[in-house]
Amino acid sequence: MSLGDVIxxxxxxxxxxxxxxxxxxxxxxxxxxxxxxFRYRQLLSYIPYKEILHLRSLKPISIIVPAxxxxxxxxxxxxxxxALEYPNYEVxxxxxxxxxxTLEALISHFKLQKTSRVIRRIIKTAPIKGIYISQSxxxxxxxxxxxxxxxxxxxxxxxxxxxPLFCAIDSDSLLDKYALLKIVQPFLEEPFKMVAxxxxxxxxxxxxxxYGQVKKVGFPARLIAQLQTIEYxxxxxxxxxxxxxxxxxxxxxxxxxxxRKKEVMAIQGYRQETVGEDMDLVVRLQKYLRxxxxxxLIRFIPDPxxxxxxxxxxxxxxxxxxxxxxxxxxxxxxxxxxxxxxKYGSLGLFGMPYYVIFEMFGPFxxxxxxxxxLFFLLIGEINSQxxxxxxxxxxxxxxxxxxxxxxxxxxxxxxxxxxxxxxxxMKASFLENFVFRQYLTLVRVKAFFDFLQGKKEWGEIQRxxxxxxxxxxx
Amino acid sequence: xTTQIYIVLYSLFFLFGFSIFLFSYISIxxxxxxxxxxxxxxxxxxxxxxxxxxLTSDYQNDHQLTLKEYxxxxxxxxxxxLEFWQTLSxxxxxxxxxxxxxxxxxxxxxxxxxxxxxxxAKAAKAFVLFADEDEAITIMNLLQDKxxxxxxxxxxxxxxxxxxxxxxxxxxxxxESKIPLRYYFDLFTAMGKTxxxxxxxxxxxxxxxEKLSLLVELIGTIPLNFLYPGLIRLSLHPSKEIRTKTARTxxxxxxxxxEIIETLLLMAEDEAWEVKAxxxxxxxxxxVKKAIPLLAQALFSHSWYCRLNGGHALVRLGEEGLEILxxxxxxxxxxxxxxxxxxxxxEIMIMQG
Numbered sequence: 001m002s003l004g005d006v007i008x009x010x011x012x013x014x015x016x017x018x019x020x021x022x023x024x025x026x027x028x029x030x031x032x033x034x035x036x037x038f039r040y041r042q043l044l045s046y047i048p049y050k051e052i053l054h055l056r057s058l059k060p061i062s063i064i065v066p067a068x069x070x071x072x073x074x075x076x077x078x079x080x081x082x083a084l085e086y087p088n089y090e091v092x093x094x095x096x097x098x099x100x101x102t103l104e105a106l107i108s109h110f111k112l113q114k115t116s117r118v119i120r121r122i123i124k125t126a127p128i129k130g131i132y133i134s135q136s137x138x139x140x141x142x143x144x145x146x147x148x149x150x151x152x153x154x155x156x157x158x159x160x161x162x163x164p165l166f167c168a169i170d171s172d173s174l175l176d177k178y179a180l181l182k183i184v185q186p187f188l189e190e191p192f193k194m195v196a197x198x199x200x201x202x203x204x205x206x207x208x209x210x211y212g213q214v215k216k217v218g219f220p221a222r223l224i225a226q227l228q229t230i231e232y233x234x235x236x237x238x239x240x241x242x243x244x245x246x247x248x249x250x251x252x253x254x255x256x257x258x259x260r261k262k263e264v265m266a267i268q269g270y271r272q273e274t275v276g277e278d279m280d281l282v283v284r285l286q287k288y289l290r291x292x293x294x295x296x297l298i299r300f301i302p303d304p305x306x307x308x309x310x311x312x313x314x315x316x317x318x319x320x321x322x323x324x325x326x327x328x329x330x331x332x333x334x335x336x337x338x339x340x341x342x343k344y345g346s347l348g349l350f351g352m353p354y355y356v357i358f359e360m361f362g363p364f365x366x367x368x369x370x371x372x373x374l375f376f377l378l379i380g381e382i383n384s385q386x387x388x389x390x391x392x393x394x395x396x397x398x399x400x401x402x403x404x405x406x407x408x409x410x411x412x413x414x415x416x417x418x419x420x421x422x423x424x425x426m427k428a429s430f431l432e433n434f435v436f437r438q439y440l441t442l443v444r445v446k447a448f449f450d451f452l453q454g455k456k457e458w459g460e461i462q463r464x465x466x467x468x469x470x471x472x473x474x
Numbered sequence: 475x476t477t478q479i480y481i482v483l484y485s486l487f488f489l490f491g492f493s494i495f496l497f498s499y500i501s502i503x504x505x506x507x508x509x510x511x512x513x514x515x516x517x518x519x520x521x522x523x524x525x526x527x528x529l530t531s532d533y534q535n536d537h538q539l540t541l542k543e544y545x546x547x548x549x550x551x552x553x554x555x556l557e558f559w560q561t562l563s564x565x566x567x568x569x570x571x572x573x574x575x576x577x578x579x580x581x582x583x584x585x586x587x588x589x590x591x592x593x594x595a596k597a598a599k600a601f602v603l604f605a606d607e608d609e610a611i612t613i614m615n616l617l618q619d620k621x622x623x624x625x626x627x628x629x630x631x632x633x634x635x636x637x638x639x640x641x642x643x644x645x646x647x648x649x650e651s652k653i654p655l656r657y658y659f660d661l662f663t664a665m666g667k668t669x670x671x672x673x674x675x676x677x678x679x680x681x682x683x684e685k686l687s688l689l690v691e692l693i694g695t696i697p698l699n700f701l702y703p704g705l706i707r708l709s710l711h712p713s714k715e716i717r718t719k720t721a722r723t724x725x726x727x728x729x730x731x732x733e734i735i736e737t738l739l740l741m742a743e744d745e746a747w748e749v750k751a752x753x754x755x756x757x758x759x760x761x762v763k764k765a766i767p768l769l770a771q772a773l774f775s776h777s778w779y780c781r782l783n784g785g786h787a788l789v790r791l792g793e794e795g796l797e798i799l800x801x802x803x804x805x806x807x808x809x810x811x812x813x814x815x816x817x818x819x820x821e822i823m824i825m826q827g
Contacts, residue, residue: 042592043622056663056695057656113824118810118817120778135825191656389478396485403489403496410500422500426493 015369019394029242060088064157067171080212086180097147123269125156151270151277170255173308182304193297198252199304219421228310230428237408244300248351254278256306276327325447363444402429574604595626602630677704694723714746725756747777758787773811785818
């Protein structure tokens with residue numbers, strides 16, 4: 001056997017071991033999630049979440065909504081937030097220097113008036129131009145500020161927030177009516193230790209939406225959104241529930257998370273130099289708490305739902321995934337001293353390495369695998385039967401995990417109502433592994449190089465908006 | 475080669491089989507759930523009407539046979555019984571207790587020793603409510619169980635607030651180390667003023683700060699007005715947390731008594747800004763006119779919260795307070811005080827139209 005052959009065999013084995021290790025970790029998380037979901041549902045059957053509404057120990061929540069050029073959707077989003085079931089909360093919309101009529105839409109619709117509110121600038125942000133309140137909607141506060149990116153807008157919201165818990169959400173997302181009541185539950189169970197909780201993000205594409213609430217769960221009509229549906233189910237119901245049970249959760253989606261304000265203020269809020277401010281916050285928060293030896297808990301709950309619209313155009317999807325991957329790399333890079341550092345416990349020894357190996361470098365290994373497979377197949381240097389054999393097995397394993405996440409979906413609060421939706425999900429589980437997965441791998445590889453070049457763009461994502469979504473009943 | 479092909483074929487076959495299994499499982503599960511929901515709804519109505527007939531009839535034995543039919547559905551039967559228990563009072567409750575003893579007690583007794591926590595927690599509530607006196611030991615054992623079961627037992631105990639039971643609940647609170655104390659807070663607030671003598675008793679005992687702080691908060695939330703002398707004593711507590719909560723609670727009691735006002739005025743001079751800020755807020759809530767100079771002075775404080783609470787307290791004092799706020803807003807010596815006064819005046823104008 002020549003040296004080239006040995007090297008090739010070695011690379012081949014590394015790639016194959018990687019594939020199986022990755023899928024096996026997903027499988028482990030999925031099993032854990034199933035266990036977690038069962039436990040959660042049983043507990044819910046004993047303590048109905050609606051009873052929480054009447055508890056006097058509920059802490060008030062500030063909902064912070066950063067908005068940039070959202071004139072089409074902002075009014076409906078704010079309306080839906082003002083109609084949430086929760087006894088005491090405020091909605092702080094931060095207009096981050098929009099160039100369209102976002103602020104004007106808010107002022108005219110909610111009859112806002114400028115106030116000379118004095119705020120404590122604990123975290124430095126771009127200048128605030130004005131703060132608006134409304135007599136008709138006393139829960140609403142609108143902050144108008146000079147553009148400074150999402151993290152800056154969230155920090156401005158934090159400075160204005162007056163309650164001990166805050167919930168960061170995206171302005172183009174919709175919260176389920178009872179989402180706050182559900183997500184606050186861990187803070188009631190562990191009032192001193194709980195510092196953050198994340199809820200599930202589900203796709204609103206295909207759903208029927210009325211008055212800012214999902215009235216009927218539907219399945220997306222376009223294939224690109226269908227494929228993302230299965231991805232979200234796998235990532236949230238499978239991945240995050242499992243990671244949370246292992247106490248190595250490093251991300252709470254920026255679209256929906258509840259945090260204790262005191263600790264977030266102590267670390268100066270969101271980092272402004274990253275496009276992955278949500279992940280970075282959770283990593284830094286844990287770093288800070290572990291350094292100070294403060295006992296803490298961070299939990300993912302599979303029930304509170306935030307509905308968001310998945311991009312239906314390939315260009316938008318590419319931009320979104322590029323940004324997500326850059327954000328992930330930035331968060332890992334900025335907090336690299338945690339990696340393999342026993343000072344940070346399971347997070348440093350297992351959580352961070354997992355994200356670095358499987359999430360950050362994963363696309364490279366996967367992409368390299370595809371490239372080598374094609375290259376050697378073309379030049380005939382390969383033991384092609386062996387490679388094809390493992391390639392097919394890896395794909396079968398991936399499909400199996402996706403199918404398994406459908407089972408998780410069935411046990412979640414809002415499952416797809418029709419049998420044909422289940423069949424479509426199964427179809428998406430198969431199709432996702434061909435072309436779509438490879439394309440997203442390529443996007444993430446490119447994101448790595450964009451990170452190296454210091455790209456900080458957010459990238460515009462084209463969305464249809466919730467207004468008048470009739471849902472897809474097919 | 476052949477082995478590899480077989481493995482791939484087997485894997486594909488497995489995947490195909492799993493897909494069919496998954497779809498069938500989901501479909502069957504949905505059918506069963508929808509069937510069960512319909513059945514449960516019907517059963518619930520039938521049990522309700524059977525219990526009602528039994529409660530209102532002079533010939534109870536006639537209806538016993540009907541109820542016996544539903545012993546096979548203990549969960550729904552218990553749920554309906556508990557709902558009746560919460561709606562009815564007096565002698566009807568004794569009848570419900572008899573129904574429970576005749577048809578469900580044995581099942582729940584068994585469940586209480588079950589290995590599954592949820593099963594024990596579910597059984598605990600019914601068992602505690604309908605238990606006889608000789609079963610007190612079993613109930614006491616439930617209070618030593620896992621937090622969830624203990625919480626269920628405690629919830630049930632609070633629904634029957636006899637003096638002996640109340641003593642058990644408060645003893646459990648004093649010794650508590652597992653259940654979040656917030657749970658007791660919710661239990662106690664739901665019980666209202668009935669807990670006043672028990673809180674009074676333990677307020678004098680040496681309690682950990684966390685528990686004392688919860689009791690202070692509780693006094694203001696319900697509110698338990700007669701316990702204010704205890705709070706006045708706590709205004710000198712060495713813990714800043716306790717003093718802050720005491721200041722807040724004294725305001726929440728809405729009792730403009732001289733003793734309380736004097737205590738709050740002293741607390742408004744506390745070394746900790748947190749205590750000061752709360753005392754200022756409470757003085758505003760009690761509309762203490764003689765606190766006006768102190769409140770005006772608070773607007774020039776270094777603490778943002780003292781300035782804010784001082785300003786809001788002045789608003790609560792009406793015309794006189796508003797005039798002072800306007801003066802402070804116009805002065806140029808301290809821009810921080812002026813900004814705060816302007817903001818408060820501004821927001822009042824907007825919110826009150």
